[in-house]
Amino acid sequence: MKPVLITVIVVTLLLVPFLVYRLVATGDNLKTVLEENNVLLFTEPRSVPFVELNRHDGSPFTSAQFSGQWDLVNFGYTYCPDICPTNMADMKIAYNQLAEAGLADQVNFWMVTVDPERDSTQQLSLYVPFFHPDFVGLTGKPESIATLATQLSAVYYREGDGEGYTVAHSDNYAIIDPNGKFVALMRPPHRPAHIVTALTRLIGQ
Numbered sequence: 001m002k003p004v005l006i007t008v009i010v011v012t013l014l015l016v017p018f019l020v021y022r023l024v025a026t027g028d029n030l031k032t033v034l035e036e037n038n039v040l041l042f043t044e045p046r047s048v049p050f051v052e053l054n055r056h057d058g059s060p061f062t063s064a065q066f067s068g069q070w071d072l073v074n075f076g077y078t079y080c081p082d083i084c085p086t087n088m089a090d091m092k093i094a095y096n097q098l099a100e101a102g103l104a105d106q107v108n109f110w111m112v113t114v115d116p117e118r119d120s121t122q123q124l125s126l127y128v129p130f131f132h133p134d135f136v137g138l139t140g141k142p143e144s145i146a147t148l149a150t151q152l153s154a155v156y157y158r159e160g161d162g163e164g165y166t167v168a169h170s171d172n173y174a175i176i177d178p179n180g181k182f183v184a185l186m187r188p189p190h191r192p193a194h195i196v197t198a199l200t201r202l203i204g205q
Contacts, residue, residue, distance in 0.1 A: 033201055037194040038187045045181035051148045053112075053140035056124035061138055063148060067180035070107045070199060072173050075154040077115035078127040083171055084111075087190060088131040094195035095132055101196075104134075106203055112138045114156040115167045116145055153185055175202065 053061045076084035098104040113119035124137030156169035173186040
């Protein structure tokens with residue numbers, strides 16, 4: 001019986017660190033890792049309001065489609081001079097790294113315009129796929145965009161008059177889980193590594 005007993009003891013000792021790690025990784029450690037990557041994980045998931053929008057290819061979209069996968073939602077606009085193209089480029093790098101890890105099929109990347117007056121589906125179709133063909137741009141009625149933005153902690157407002165106006169907007173990414181719940185907010189400064197680490201940990205929790 002001694003060899004069997006020794007084997008049981010050895011296996012138990014080997015399993016303890018793993019079990020402890022799993023408990024920590026799925027608890028406070030997850031929150032800590034996310035915070036280190038500028039992500040605020042909500043104590044309670046938040047609902048996403050039902051809105052109707054249009055994809056950049058012209059097909060209809062409803063916020064009910066934020067389900068079945070993880071979603072990273074970025075608010076911006078195509079005439080944005082600096083922040084938006086930088087964010088989209090960072091998203092591209094992050095998406096490619098997730099693809100290399102075999103996780104890209106579990107995440108959708110979105111850009112919701114905060115400038116629906118100029119960002120038609122045609123305009124978005126020229127802009128969003130330029131960064132990655134799998135990214136989707138969304139536009140629609142101003143009130144629908146405002147409703148979604150408010151619930152996803154995005155703030156924006158128009159500055160200036162005439163055709164050259166700009167739109168000031170917050171620089172956050174909303175993270176929605178496969179149940180369609182708003183579960184975390186990624187705050188600047190953004191880095192591709194932040195996106196990859198956060199989504200990888202959330203997917204694997």
